Amino acid sequence: xxxxxxxxxxxxxxxxxxxxxxxxxxxxxxxxxxxxxxxxxxxxxxxxxxxxxxxxxxxxxxxxxxxxxxxxxxxxxxxxxxxxxxxxxxxxxxxxxxxxxxxxxxxxxxxxxxxxxxxxxxxxxxxxxxxxxxxxxxxxxxxxxxxxxxxxxxxxxxxxxxxxxxxxxxxxxxxxxxxxxxxxxxxxxxxxxxxxxxxxxxxxxxxxxxxxxxxxxxxxxxxxxxxxxxxxxxxxxxxxxxxxxxxxxxxxxxxxxxxxxxxxxxxxxxxxxxxxxxxxxxxxxxxxxxxxxxxxxxxxxxxxxxxxxxxxxxxxxxxx
Amino acid sequence: xxxxxxxxxxxxxxxxxxxxxxxxxxxxxxxxxxxxxxxxxxxxxxxxxxxxxxxxxxxxxxxxxxxxxxxxxxxxxxxxxxxxxxxxxxxxxxxxxxxxxxxxxxxxxxxxxxxxxxxxxxxxxxxxxxxxxxxxxxxxxxxxxxxxxxxxxxxxxxxxxxxxxxxxxxxxxxxxxxxxxxxxxxxxxxxxxxxxxxxxxxxxxxxxxxxxxxxxxxxxxxxxxxxxxxxxxxxxxxxxxxxxxxxxxxxxxxxxxxxxxxxxxxxxxxxxxxxxxxxxxxxxxxxxxxxxxxxxxxxxxxxxxxxxxxxxxxxxxxxxxxxxxxxxxxxxxxxxxxxxxxxxxxxxxxxxxxxxxxxxxxxxxxxxxxxxxxxxxxxxxxxxxxxxx
Numbered sequence: 001x002x003x004x005x006x007x008x009x010x011x012x013x014x015x016x017x018x019x020x021x022x023x024x025x026x027x028x029x030x031x032x033x034x035x036x037x038x039x040x041x042x043x044x045x046x047x048x049x050x051x052x053x054x055x056x057x058x059x060x061x062x063x064x065x066x067x068x069x070x071x072x073x074x075x076x077x078x079x080x081x082x083x084x085x086x087x088x089x090x091x092x093x094x095x096x097x098x099x100x101x102x103x104x105x106x107x108x109x110x111x112x113x114x115x116x117x118x119x120x121x122x123x124x125x126x127x128x129x130x131x132x133x134x135x136x137x138x139x140x141x142x143x144x145x146x147x148x149x150x151x152x153x154x155x156x157x158x159x160x161x162x163x164x165x166x167x168x169x170x171x172x173x174x175x176x177x178x179x180x181x182x183x184x185x186x187x188x189x190x191x192x193x194x195x196x197x198x199x200x201x202x203x204x205x206x207x208x209x210x211x212x213x214x215x216x217x218x219x220x221x222x223x224x225x226x227x228x229x230x231x232x233x234x235x236x237x238x239x240x241x242x243x244x245x246x247x248x249x250x251x252x253x254x255x256x257x258x259x260x261x262x263x264x265x266x267x268x269x270x271x272x273x274x275x276x277x278x279x280x281x282x283x284x285x286x287x288x289x290x291x292x293x294x295x296x297x298x299x300x301x302x303x304x305x306x307x308x309x310x311x312x313x314x315x316x317x318x319x320x
Numbered sequence: 321x322x323x324x325x326x327x328x329x330x331x332x333x334x335x336x337x338x339x340x341x342x343x344x345x346x347x348x349x350x351x352x353x354x355x356x357x358x359x360x361x362x363x364x365x366x367x368x369x370x371x372x373x374x375x376x377x378x379x380x381x382x383x384x385x386x387x388x389x390x391x392x393x394x395x396x397x398x399x400x401x402x403x404x405x406x407x408x409x410x411x412x413x414x415x416x417x418x419x420x421x422x423x424x425x426x427x428x429x430x431x432x433x434x435x436x437x438x439x440x441x442x443x444x445x446x447x448x449x450x451x452x453x454x455x456x457x458x459x460x461x462x463x464x465x466x467x468x469x470x471x472x473x474x475x476x477x478x479x480x481x482x483x484x485x486x487x488x489x490x491x492x493x494x495x496x497x498x499x500x501x502x503x504x505x506x507x508x509x510x511x512x513x514x515x516x517x518x519x520x521x522x523x524x525x526x527x528x529x530x531x532x533x534x535x536x537x538x539x540x541x542x543x544x545x546x547x548x549x550x551x552x553x554x555x556x557x558x559x560x561x562x563x564x565x566x567x568x569x570x571x572x573x574x575x576x577x578x579x580x581x582x583x584x585x586x587x588x589x590x591x592x593x594x595x596x597x598x599x600x601x602x603x604x605x606x607x608x609x610x611x612x613x614x615x616x617x618x619x620x621x622x623x624x625x626x627x628x629x630x631x632x633x634x635x636x637x638x639x640x641x642x643x644x645x646x647x648x649x650x651x652x653x654x655x656x657x658x659x660x661x662x663x664x665x666x667x668x669x670x671x672x673x674x675x676x677x678x679x680x681x682x683x684x685x686x687x688x689x690x691x692x693x694x695x696x697x698x699x700x701x702x703x704x705x706x707x708x709x
Contacts, residue, residue: 030439031414037408138506140454143434144462212572220406222435266414269400270361 004299016155023151035263037219040154040182041212042255044161045232046239048208051165053237054245055174056201057181058108059116063209064232065123066096068130068225070210071217075142076135078218085148089157089214096210099126100203102127108198120230130225141224142217149219157215161208166248168204177201181246209236229285242283243291250292257291352395353388353656355380355646356415356445358436363403365580368428372450372639372670373398374628376425382623382673389650401427408432412439421445422656423646428455428635433470441469446662448646450638453477453507471665471684473638473645473675479708480582480605481511481557483690485518486706487603488553488580491692496527498551500542500566502558503531511557511582527551538564539566540573547575560585564593571598583607586634586693586700596698607634608675609691609702620674634675641673676705 019036022028028036045063052060074092077083083091131139140162168174176197179187188194198308235258243254261279265272283291295301357376360369377396385392401408408427415421416439424440427433435450440447448471449457458470463663488494497519502508516526528549530542543566546554549601554570556563556579563585570579581604591599610621610631620640622633641667648671650656653664669679678688687708694703 030417031410034410034413038410140456140506141431143456144460147438215408220409220435221438222405222431224405224431226431263410266399268409269398272400273362273402 008299012159016152019155020151032263035259036151037149037154037215038263039256039259040158041216041219042236042239042259043158043252044212044215045209045236046243046251046255047161047165048205048212049236050206050240050243050246050248050251051201052205053178053240054247054251055169055181056177056198057112058198058202059112060107060119060202060205061116061207061230061233061237062103062119062121062123062126063205063236064228064230065126066100066206066209067213067232068126068223068228069096069099069206070213071105071223072130072136072142072213073210074214075145075217075223078148079142079145085153085218088218089153089211090216093207093210095208096213097203099204101199103220104199104202104206105195108195108202120233123228123230123233127225127228137224139225141222141227143222145217145221145223147219149215154215154219159212161211162248162252165204165208169248171266173197173200174191178246242280244289244293244295246294247290247292247296249297250290251297253291253297325458334551336362346689347561351392352420353390353650354397354421354588355399356412356419356421356424356426358401358408358411358415358423358424358432359398359405360426360428360432361398361400365403365429368451368635369403369426371633371636372426372428375624375636375640376643377630378624378627378641383644383647386578389647390654392656394647397421401432403429403432405431409435409439416440416443416445422650422658423448423640423641423661425646428452430457433457437467437470441467443658444469444662445658446471446646446649446665448473448505448642448665450602450642451635464595466683468666469662471645471680473642473673473678473686474607474635475688475697475708476685477507477510477582478514479524480564480690481514482518482708483692483706484511484555484557484580484582485522485524486708487513487605487704488555489519489522489524491704492553492578494552494578495524496549496551497524497553497555498528498546498549499526499530499557500539500546501529501531501556502534502562505535508557508559512555515555515557529579530560532566534562536562537565540570543570543573543575546570547573548615549579553578555580556584557584560587560590561593564590567602568594576601578602580604583597583634591695591698598694599695599698602695603703604693606691606693608637609693609700611700611702612691613702616672617674637674641671641675641694644673676707 023033033212052058070092073095074088077088077091078085103122108148110118130136136142176192179192180197181192184194239254239258240251243250261276265275268275357373359373360366361373380394380396387554388394397415399411399415401411412424415424424445426449428451431454433449446469450473452472453474453476455476457472459466488497499512499516501512519526527575528546528551554577556566563581565577579602583606585604621632624636649661649664653660666680670677676688678686689704689705689707692703693700
């Protein structure tokens with residue numbers, strides 16, 4: 001087990017160094033660099049949404065709203081108040097976390113469709129508020145944001161997100177969240193404070209997507225309320241469902257795949273969205289549980305699967 | 321289980337194959353001049369982007385038929401930015417760094433255009449937008465410096481109001497005007513401010529001014545007030561949905577003074593909602609008029625109509641001008657070096673376009689005539705053209 005972790009650690013560092021080297025020397029052309037950053041941001045958004053939708057079972061559609069909070073707060077700190085980038089990102093995330101609690105407390109009493117509509121509404125409220133605050137440029141947004149997000153920050157924050165959410169899910173709190181998803185009444189009977197865990201998962205998800213928003217804002221120069229429309233929430237939801245509700249590695253793979261598809265199909269013009277939609281339909285028809293289902297992609301699964309035979313794969317949940 | 325795994329692999333391979341063919345098909349040769357066309361072809365504002373792209377392709381085909389530029393044909397590399405500012409940056413990066421375009425046309429909207437500016441500036445490729453009207457597009461608000469590589473072929477908002485004021489006071493000879501503006505919209509508020517300033521400067525007087533909000537449906541109380549104020553003209557710098565309702569309610573109240581507006585009026589829906597009768601004696605400022613009798617305009621309107629089956633909208637005309645302007649600049653630069661083209665663009669003088677003869681001012685905004693459209697029995701007719709001072 002320990003040797004495996006060491007191996008993962010080394011691989012992650014090697015990957016980091018390889019990409020760092022490749023971007024510095026121009027081995028990765030600028031167009032793919034843009035998409036590399038989008039991949040990282042999408043991974044953070046998808047994994048954090050998976051915690052809410054996949055692990056806690058709360059269909060929330062206000063993710064873009066929290067992303068907007070993270071983006072705007074961090075930009076205000078770096079551009080208007082001259083604070084360092086790291087502080088700005090963390091403050092953006094913390095603000096998203098607080099807004100998550102504020103919105104989560106009243107809405108998470110709702111279930112299913114009702115929750116989806118309520119969170120969708122709150123996401124739009126955040127956007128409308130930003131539309132009408134002149135300090136942050138109203139509907140025109142803030143433009144000329146310094147490009148502070150670099151590969152190192154992106155990589156660190158992406159890994160941290162995955163690492164913390166994975167450990168959260170495997171902790172007592174995470175198990176409580178999963179129990180809420182699987183059977184809320186049973187969980188409550190067992191003495192689990194379901195509202196507490198729902199709000200906890202919701203605001204942790206908001207925290208991380210706040211980071212994604214901050215990284216986004218400091219790479220793409222311009223933020224407007226329109227950037228964080230509910231379509232952004234849907235994009236994240238598509239990745240989560242595509243990768244598998246309740247699979248962190250699934251979300252990562254899906255985020256990478258969706259971003260890659262989007263970039264690779266660009267030459268098809270308007271047909272691109274049709275092809276993209278068609279691929280999603282095909283995948284959902286043949287794999288309704290998503291690419292990974294609720295399972296995780298682990299080293300054992302990759303390299304040890306064959307020796308232990310096919311059937312072992314099925315019940316092999318996050319054994320690392 | 322096994323089948324599913326294979327399916328996933330299959331899909332991945334399919335995507336990879338698609339990507340490979342997509343990339344492989346566009347190997348350019350040096351016999352053509354590549355121009356990037358980065359427009360909103362799907363998503364919210366696809367209507368704007370598509371008409372602009374259509375007009376650009378029409379212009380390039382005409383130029384190529386006439387022998388091209390510098391002995392080479394222009395090759396348009398058209399990519400869709402999905403009406404998404406992030407995507408616009410991604411597309412611009414691809415156009416500039418992979419397709420190695422010599423110039424970048426589009427996007428149509430302010431947000432998307434702002435997002436592409438850092439990229440085209442970094443690689444020193446000129447950009448011409450045909451419909452992004454925000455002042456920040458060509459001038460960096462932080463340094464107040466003109467952005468070296470950014471140009472546009474549409475006029476920005478203030479000249480419209482200046483011309484409107486001049487038309488009202490000098491041509492229509494009115495002294496007392498009322499202004500009814502959209503209080504929730506920067507475009508409307510900006511026009512209102514400039515219009516008021518210029519009417520006053522020309523010796524007129526704003527006798528009544530009121531704002532409406534997006535959700536208003538009942539305008540009669542305000543209009544009655546305007547009537548009592550003795551206004552001889554009512555200026556409505558708004559969008560056609562509201563304008564149509566305001567004008568028809570005003571005519572019901574027996575207000576027969578002329579109305580004046582701006583390019584937000586330009587829509588077939590205006591006539592449909594207000595009715596041709598009510599719109600008589602109303603005017604608005606616009607980029608061009610398809611009724612302009614000039615041969616150049618009529619040739620463009622007919623060619624566009626023949627190819628796409630509809631009358632070109634204002635922003636088709638500005639896009640068409642952008643394409644011709646670029647070809648002209650490449651000719652004048654005498655090379656396809658991006659910095660030489662940029663320099664030629666900045667030096668544009670008296671370029672004869674569909675939307676008027678224009679030169680760029682030091683902020684890379686076109687200084688050109690603005691058309692005044694008069695509504696006559698539901699038809700847009702060209703009343704006059706005025707150059708802002």
